[in-house]
Amino acid sequence: ELKVEQNPLFLSMQEGKNYTIYCNYSTTSDRLYWYRQDPGKSLESLFVLLSNGAVKQEGRLMASLDTKARLSTLHITAAVHDLSATYFCAVDMKGTDKLIFGTGTRLQVFP
């Protein structure tokens, strides 16, 4: 059974600081997705990582995938308040068309 764990579950950080969210998963997979959810809203796609060593960046967010370690990271550089949201990783259950989601990391950025 594929399990996906994110940590931390909650992150409060000051504007201008850097931090990393971790996504670990339990079985082999080559595809990992990151989503953002604002309170009371739907999910918005951030990154699609399709192979070992994949790195993608958008603004202050950078995501990477290490399939051998079964680990993805979402790195936040010089956080700003607008990044406050819940971030989910989701892993492709290999051989199926299903995604398994992590429980989410709630990020709060304060001045």
Next chain:
Amino acid sequence: DAGITQSPRHKVTETGTPVTLRCHQTENHRYMYWYRQDPGHGLRLIHYSYGVKDTDKGEVSDGYSVSRSKTEDFLLTLESATSSQTSVYFCATSVAGTGADTQYFGPGTRLTVL
């Protein structure tokens, strides 16, 4: 954004009543998914469809059924709603399963079962 709508957006119902939620898409995506979101659980897949009349179960399918008679519509039915089915339900679509394409999410339906 993929054109995905969900109806109703909010519903309050009583235990034991049947409930149907509708997801409608205008993108002609082959795959459609129903998830539920609960605190501490992230999103969990209920059922999904990989084509008209082709559906399969997800992690938490007990108590739910689905139907897809047209590409654009995917219905989720709670045959006899229970309080444990109080949740926020999201529909999602994708072009081709879990490949290079991401999943696009609808706005969600908040369901309360009293």
